[in-house]
Amino acid sequence: MVLQKRLDYGSHGHQVPIKPRVPILAPVKCSTRIRKKQMFALDLLATAAETLLADQENLSSRPNIDGTAEGYATSMKSVKAEQFAEALPLRSMAMRKYGCKGCTVGCAGVCGFLRQTNICLSENSTRNLADSVLESLTEKSDVLAKDLFSSNRKSHRLGCALGMIPEYGAIGVCRPWSTRSAKVKQVHWARARPTAIRNQADGDATALCALVETMDLDTKHPAEASSGSSSGVHLCGHDRGHISPPLCLAKLQHAADRDDDENLSGCVHPSTSGNNRGYIPHYIGDRRIRRLFASRLRKAARNKICGEMYNKGSKLNLCAKKLSTTRHRVQQTTFKRKRHVQLYNEKSSNEVKLTIKSFNIPELLIEIPENATVGSLKKTVSDAVTTIIEGGLRVGILLQGKNIQNDNKTLRQAGICRGKKLDDIGFTLECEAGQDSHAGVIMPEEMDFVGASFVDKFAMMKCEEPDDNQQPMQDFPGCTLSDPGSVNCPMEWTTQETSASSQAIVPFLTPNIEMFPLSNSKRSDFGQRRIRRPFSVAEVEVLVKAVEQLGTGRWRDVKLSAFDNADHRTYVDLKDKWKTLVHTASIAPHQRRGEPAYWSQQQTKLQDDPQVPEMCPT
DNA sequence: TTTAGGG
DNA sequence: CCCTAAA
Numbered sequence: 001m002v003l004q005k006r007l008d009y010g011s012h013g014h015q016v017p018i019k020p021r022v023p024i025l026a027p028v029k030c031s032t033r034i035r036k037k038q039m040f041a042l043d044l045l046a047t048a049a050e051t052l053l054a055d056q057e058n059l060s061s062r063p064n065i066d067g068t069a070e071g072y073a074t075s076m077k078s079v080k081a082e083q084f085a086e087a088l089p090l091r092s093m094a095m096r097k098y099g100c101k102g103c104t105v106g107c108a109g110v111c112g113f114l115r116q117t118n119i120c121l122s123e124n125s126t127r128n129l130a131d132s133v134l135e136s137l138t139e140k141s142d143v144l145a146k147d148l149f150s151s152n153r154k155s156h157r158l159g160c161a162l163g164m165i166p167e168y169g170a171i172g173v174c175r176p177w178s179t180r181s182a183k184v185k186q187v188h189w190a191r192a193r194p195t196a197i198r199n200q201a202d203g204d205a206t207a208l209c210a211l212v213e214t215m216d217l218d219t220k221h222p223a224e225a226s227s228g229s230s231s232g233v234h235l236c237g238h239d240r241g242h243i244s245p246p247l248c249l250a251k252l253q254h255a256a257d258r259d260d261d262e263n264l265s266g267c268v269h270p271s272t273s274g275n276n277r278g279y280i281p282h283y284i285g286d287r288r289i290r291r292l293f294a295s296r297l298r299k300a301a302r303n304k305i306c307g308e309m310y311n312k313g314s315k316l317n318l319c320a321k322k323l324s325t326t327r328h329r330v331q332q333t334t335f336k337r338k339r340h341v342q343l344y345n346e347k348s349s350n351e352v353k354l355t356i357k358s359f360n361i362p363e364l365l366i367e368i369p370e371n372a373t374v375g376s377l378k379k380t381v382s383d384a385v386t387t388i389i390e391g392g393l394r395v396g397i398l399l400q401g402k403n404i405q406n407d408n409k410t411l412r413q414a415g416i417c418r419g420k421k422l423d424d425i426g427f428t429l430e431c432e433a434g435q436d437s438h439a440g441v442i443m444p445e446e447m448d449f450v451g452a453s454f455v456d457k458f459a460m461m462k463c464e465e466p467d468d469n470q471q472p473m474q475d476f477p478g479c480t481l482s483d484p485g486s487v488n489c490p491m492e493w494t495t496q497e498t499s500a501s502s503q504a505i506v507p508f509l510t511p512n513i514e515m516f517p518l519s520n521s522k523r524s525d526f527g528q529r530r531i532r533r534p535f536s537v538a539e540v541e542v543l544v545k546a547v548e549q550l551g552t553g554r555w556r557d558v559k560l561s562a563f564d565n566a567d568h569r570t571y572v573d574l575k576d577k578w579k580t581l582v583h584t585a586s587i588a589p590h591q592r593r594g595e596p597a598y599w600s601q602q603q604t605k606l607q608d609d610p611q612v613p614e615m616c617p618t
Numbered sequence: 619t620t621t622a623g624g625g
Numbered sequence: 626c627c628c629t630a631a632a
Contacts, residue, residue: 532626
């Protein structure tokens with residue numbers, strides 16, 4: 001393909017993405033779904049091209065756009081018309097949707113461009129280009145978002161800056177540098193859709209514009225880049241009815257320069273300036289988040305290709321190949337996510353850190369013939385999981401079994417704060433797409449505090465909200481059952497909660513049960529046996545005291561009075577433990593496992609303890 | 619849901 | 626620790 005040759009000149013797998021320059025974003029009747037019919041798409045492309053040319057003429061008449069129109073015309077000729085197809089609706093939609101304070105002009109949406117090139121280019125070039133551009137897009141968005149937001153904190157209350165990709169919806173890297181939350185890092189995994197963008201109530205329109213524009217700048221055509229790195233900024237600045245804050249423009253300029261250098265470095269384009277080669281972005285940001293973001297984008301791009309092929313009912317071989325690639329990539333990403341999905345919520349000094357180690361997929365229907373190979377089964381399972389995840393996930397948060405619906409609540413208001421029983425938090429991932437056959441709620445398989453050090457810190461923290469359960473103790477306290485209501489045994493704060501193993505069909509979702517525990521009370525959904533958690537001496541002591549106080553046969557009362565905070569100990573557990581204790585006591589010491597002289601030692605010890613004068617071992 | 623008891 | 630009958 002001619003276009004491929006033009007694009008695929010990166011000798012190091014680094015392609016310079018071509019961006020048609022669209023100085024003015026005229027409203028175009030263009031659905032984001034036009035790709036279903038290529039003829040329809042071509043019509044729209046023609047319309048878009050006409051609009052662009054008209055805009056270009058207008059632009060060229062402006063004195064301030066010197067030197068850009070010509071280069072623009074060149075790139076216009078060199079780029080296939082398809083590339084323009086949906087860039088316009090993307091931008092126009094974004095601008096209209098958010099008003100952008102009159103910012104109705106911008107650059108062509110790189111996303112639309114990407115999507116088009118994905119269609120037009122051959123497979124390899126598509127992938128490489130998409131990867132390259134999307135990586136660049138991601139990074140630059142990140143860079144700009146950081147720069148922009150950090151520079152405009154006072155005026156921008158930016159909850160979430162979104163980069164939009166038509167068809168795939170919006171894939172958002174949330175960078176809320178709002179003035180209210182000093183430092184928040186989030187990755188929105190949910191595959192946001194256009195409607196989801198509207199839900200970003202905190203999204204600042206101006207910043208959103210800027211970010212989208214940055215995406216444009218990131219993918220300038222080499223010719224354009226060589227003609228002047230600031231051209232894109234000129235376009236933005238002159239054509240929008242509303243001039244963004246100068247600082248915003250400056251940042252855009254900066255990003256443009258930077259991007260030119262980056263995109264061109266390593267390429268053999270004759271117009272490569274070579275200046276600032278090897279430029280390293282000032283702000284590296286969270287590489288992991290960016291990589292995941294980029295991976296997400298790539299997957300979306302490739303899935304789009306597959307969907308295209310399926311819709312056309314042709315080129316199934318190519319589709320299968322694409323699926324395979326997608327599968328591979330997605331599986332990697334899924335695994336990474338399983339291991340590392342972390343939800344950070346930092347709010348000044350009061351922070352709540354959670355780590356969701358993995359999710360369990362409860363129901364996965366696999367239909368496969370008996371004569372299928374194991375490999376095909378693996379692929380089928382992988383596809384099913386991929387479908388679930390790729391279909392978009394809606395996150396739900398369960399606190400003590402209750403679904404927290406109000407998204408506007410603060411974590412503190414919702415009861416997610418230090419000192420609270422964070423092991424009562426559950427996360428659900430519901431499939432958003434119409435994947436009825438796979439619809440279901442993915443329950444968190446593992447959740448834990450971030451790091452053991454945090455557990456200690458956590459144990460020492462006081463929650464500002466009233467909390468009956470915050471009695472962190474490293475050592476199990478002696479309990480006086482004369483006041484059963486005062487007996488608290490918060491073992492779960494100091495002992496690692498362990499969880500049962502997963503019985504998920506998908507092998508790579510099997511968790512490491514020892515490292516990443518979750519409250520047992522939340523995890524009997526899948527029938528797995530709870531992990532064995534032997535009673536500690538302290539627990540036995542409390543149990544004995546409670547039984548002594550309350551008598552046998554009142555296991556519920558024992559539970560409530562002495563083990564109310566130990567969610568992993570049910571009254572049945574206490575009853576069973578008592579049963580074993582009685583049995584152990586009834587048998588000869590030499591028949592017991594463990595230490596025969598245990599009780600005598602305990603009796604001696606407890607008698608020496610003034611806090612527990614009533615101890616009466618069984 | 620809780621208790622009791624076998625597995 | 627699971628399962629379940631019985632209350």
